[in-house]
Amino acid sequence: MATITKRKWKTSKGEEREAWVLAFTDAAGKRHKEQFEKKRDAEARRTEVTHQVVTGTYRAEAASTTVDDAVTDYLKLLAGRRDRGEHVTEHYYRTVEGQLRNYVAPTEEHRLKQSEKTRIIFDGGIGTVKLSQCTAKVVGDFRDRLRDAGVGVVTTRRILGSLSRALQHAVGNDLLAVNPATNIRVTGKRGEGSKKVTPPSKADLAIALAQARGSLAVRVRLSASSGVRASELYAVRWKHVAFNAGELTIDGRVDAYKNEDTTKSVAGIRQVPLSSAMLAELLAWKEAAKKKEADDLVFPNTKGGFLDHKNILKREFRPLMKAAAAKAKEEGRKFKPFNWHALRHFAISLWIEAGLQPKTVQTFAGHSSLAVTMSRYGHLFPSDTHRNVMDQISPSIFGDGAQMAHDAEEAL
Known part of the structure; x- marks a missing residue:
């Protein structure tokens, strides 16, 4: 009693x-x-x-153990798995650490860094709450404080996901009997959190490609052809390019810290058909390459290692956008700059335009579910011959840039 x-x-x-x-x-x-x-x-x-x-x-320990203690213990677990190479990359660890230390159980160091990035200063963490007092209502109130502070729907969901995994680890250590973060939903206004896809126009891509040279030109064309993510592109080796079968295999990626890992999900491992024109350009690129063995990277840096995406954006892609804008202005044409990831959107939108089946687009894009494909890219139209579709698409990438831009403007 x-x-x-x-x-x-x-x-x-x-x-x-x-x-x-x-x-x-x-x-x-x-x-x-x-x-x-x-x-x-x-x-x-x-x-x-x-x-x-x-x-x-x-659980007696719950009366003296705080959420901060649970977070610290969980991060130690992840750090150990990362150091042992057990499916935890440096990028993943730092992402989770940021979510937990910026919001759930903030430290002053992380909080200040986060405010510099997002201009959001969040003081509504629950690090000092005892596990015995960490109820579903406490977690729900924490969620509401995140939203009130201007944290988006998607980010809030990710923060609560990391919190839930940390508390589940506490359950596994017998510090809690029930995970209070389970089934805490995050809702927003209609359309909030959805990703609106705006691919570059064919004319804009043509103008940019007309200014691209060397490795950058090949990388842009391959990204706009195959829809590969930048992280996946940098992990492509010659063994992944099947010239006879006419397809590109994606089975890995390189994170921001130049660590090679598997794709974002099992669905990310895939084969994407390539057009004849793209295969011909890759073959010419291979013949000119210094290293062309099966395990050699298709797009290495000067030392044969992985390219640095931030460096690529700073030294190559953003200058390319400026050069394309200047050229368009000189010729009296319009040009709307786009980011690198828009090349992936360009590829997928053309697949849709060409009539590939929804499930096929999901497979080629490496989406985790058909719902992701449909929510981002809308209704698709059927097609049976994938290779022929790629050949139909290729003029948008390999055709005469000036003529393409002219044709696109004439159609307006």
Whole structure:
């Protein structure tokens, strides 16, 4: 039976103090005491702990362990797996660490760095909350504070996902009986959090390609042909290019820290058909390459290692956009700059335009589900001959840039 008693005492300065002491016995017959400043808090805890003892879900450690402790323990687990190479990359670890340390159980160092990036200063974390007090309502209120602070739907979902995994780890260590973050939903306004895909026009891509040279030109064409992500492009080796079969195999990626890993999901491992023109350009690129063995990278840096995407954007792609804009202005044409990932959108949108089946587009794009494909790219039209479709698409990438741009403008 749980009882509440008032305790009074005097401080060294003679000041009177009082507190409410909750005393109870767990299922194993062990006595416990917890002290509260307010009677209502003690009564709320008595109701909770009585239910936990009866149902066998009481955990003594939860009264002294905080969410911050659970987060710290979980990050140690991930760091160990990362160091042992057990499916935790440096990029993944830092992403989860950022979500937990910027929002859930913030440290001053992480909080300041996050505010510099997002201009959001978040002080509504739950790091000091005891696990015994971390209920579904506490997590739900935390979610609401995130949204009120301007954190988006998708980011809030990811933060709660990391919190849930940290608390599940605490459950596994017998610090909690039930994960309070399970089934906490994040909703937003209609359309909020959805990704609106805006691929570059054929005319804009043609103008950019007319200014691209060397490796950059090949990379842009391959990305606009196959829809590969930048991280996947940098991991492509010559063994992945099947010239006879006419397809490109994607089975890995390179993260921001130049660590090679598997694709984002199992669905990311795929074969994408290539047009005859793209295969011919890759073959010419291989013949001119210094290293062309099966395990050699198709697009290495000067030392034969992985390309750095940030460096590529700074030194090659953004200057390309400026050069294309300047050329278009000189010729009296319009040009709308686009980012690198838009090349992937360009490829997928052309597949849709050419009539590939929805499931086929999902497979070629490496999306985790058909719902992702449909929500981002809309209705698709059927087609049976994938290789022929790629050949139909290739003039948009390999044709005469000036003529393509002229034709596109004439059609407006």
